[in-house]
Amino acid sequence: MLLNTDGPNTQAAIRTNLGAVFVSLELSKSTWLVTSMSPGSEKMSFHSVKGGDIAGLFARFEALRQKAQVRQGKLYPVVVIQEAGLDGFWIERVLAAESWIESYVVDAASIAVPRKRRRAKTDRIDGETLIRTLMAYKRGEPRVCSMVKVPSLEAEDRLRISRERKALVAERIAHNNRIKGLLFNQGIRDYEPLCRDRRKRLEELRTGDGRPLSHHLKAQIVRELDRLELLLGQIKAVEAERDALIAEEKPDQTAPMTALLALKGIGAEFAAILYAEGLFQQFGNRRQIAAYAGLAPSPWQSGTINQEQGVSKAGNPRLRTTMIQLAWLWLRHQPDSALTRWFHVRIDKGALRSKKVAIVALARKLLVALWKYVHHGIVIEGAIVKAA
Template sequence: MLVATDRPEAPAAIRTHLGAIFVSLELSKSTWLVTSLLPGGGERMSKHAVRGGDIAGLLARFAQLREKAQVRTGETFPIVVIQEAGLDGFWIHRVLEHEGIESHVVDPASIATSRRRRRAKTDKIDGETLVRALLAYKRGEPRVCAMAKPPTPEAEDRRRICRERKVLVSERTSHANRIKGLLFAQGITGYDPLRRDRRDRLDDLRTGDGRVLGRQLKAQLIRELDRLELLFEQIKSVEAERDALLAADVADTPVALLLDLKGIGPESAAILYTEGLFRKFDNRRQVAAYAGLAPTPWRSGSIDREQGVSKAGNPRLRTTMIELAWLWLRYQPESALSRWFRERAECNAGRVRKTTIVALARKLLVALWKYATAGVVIEGAVMKTA
């Protein structure tokens, strides 16, 4: 029988001095869960709830944490806060920084989680996980998580024009499809609600069995056309505001260089700049990863395959680059990138065009980044005529 003196000593935990109060915020509309780890309190994390949106209550809780840590250790410590990027945006982060509190916004998808099929998930567990990730990040552990770089309020406000236009165009498509669907149910095809004579043509429409449109159906179609025409006016107003903004910023931004290229219009140039190129990137890998166009290999032992692009970046920039890649083939057929695409497509008998266009979008984004920031001319690219 082993006695206490014969038992092997348990390995001592590697401890580091906590030079700050580490806090994580689990945000929701009704409640903010504050999870904190204080110096002098061991490994136990404390949790407190604050009413959602109550910044004064949150700052009061931080003051209590400072006071508690000072009572335990006799020292005053700074507070380091972490929160996930999400519905609340970056306003809380800006308030904390204005109060002199170090704040970090993390990409929630970059934090490692258990791979069990049924893993436990609660706000309490997530709060502790965020604190541990923050501790590892401040220790300098590489690639422990991906911290987001919040844009300035001016940059965040500038990109709303393109995003609003995209929403309006989507709503326009929905209304147009709804009108077509109502008419198709009556056996009517070939009516385009986007044409200028859309109202005049309503009187000439006949159902599949030869009847005129019903009174209620026609009234519903007229109301749909009213909403559709309101969207036309709003889209036109947003586009005018976008063009005015681009004209005002053209001297200070790469937009002028992008607009000089054949095949790139005001909308594509605005999205490229406001969604991506306004940021500073260190290399081409960061550019591709920010757009979600970076490849994701799966390599383990004898297994070696590609899973496609990561889709972990900016979805608006990624969608625009895929569309722009197809336009590049049309308007820049003699460029080096277009020749590369044709060679790859011919080698595979055209079977991988959709896959190759994603690779072309990644190459094109990197080329446009070099062109807009460093002035590196894209090989074979044609400029617009005056």
């Protein structure tokens, strides 16, 4: 086997006659690095724009187009690529609004990188890699990368309700555990900070050796209770927004969250997460939605070796976690459904590990079934529907 021993700065020949100016953006807080490859040029050019300066970015694009027009006698469109990151999708929306710009957002983890040595990483190297990846993608090379499907403003805004509630619940658990830990250190084991009489109970507490709570410890717990009660109020407000969103669905139109709520075992929070995190999108087939949730299998096949490595975990982690939780609840609340019967047949002679493997498979099947139910009205066989 022959290896290319050229230095890391050696550039291979690149086909540039694709009829466009290719641009990659490396975004940071202070500076945006613009890497470009124009028709009639065999070298990549690098320019910096102040972070957030959209007018300066458009001016740079126009300058690149003018240079290409001078060389080739034609005004070319601009094809832009950027990584999905902290800036979100607002830059892509600004670029996509221009008719002469074709914009893409790429999943950075899907881009292949060399593994034969410790990899150097700079903005210039990343910019070059993005340009090469974008040109390969436009040439039609399969699986060169995974482009991100940018959600609509309404879909992105709808995500915030369930995600904010999850963050608030995590904070509530942290404060609750902190209060219990402080009291456990004093020999108090039966105090529940989430009970409504928490303030009254705090005044009655005595330590394991019969003393009242010390002054500073009690003051610390009171401040923890203040923050805990603030979180409880915010959680109620977020849940009220979620319930109002479900109530706003018009009965004469497709009401996906209402349809999900009709199934026994699915509550308001699960319905909001399932729809906002995945079921609002259109998928071509069941493999696409399983891959989006990271529930697609990962085969390992080489020669005579052919085995499964488990799910890929490359998709939406919130949707994947919710589906596995829902799969366990589905077994309890939908015992007569076809999916539950399939699960029990699968694990009839298995051990605990078989149950864990089978529940992930059930989550994948259940997600596909719910997608068909929401978008195509195909009722899950044997599923129990709640009474109106």
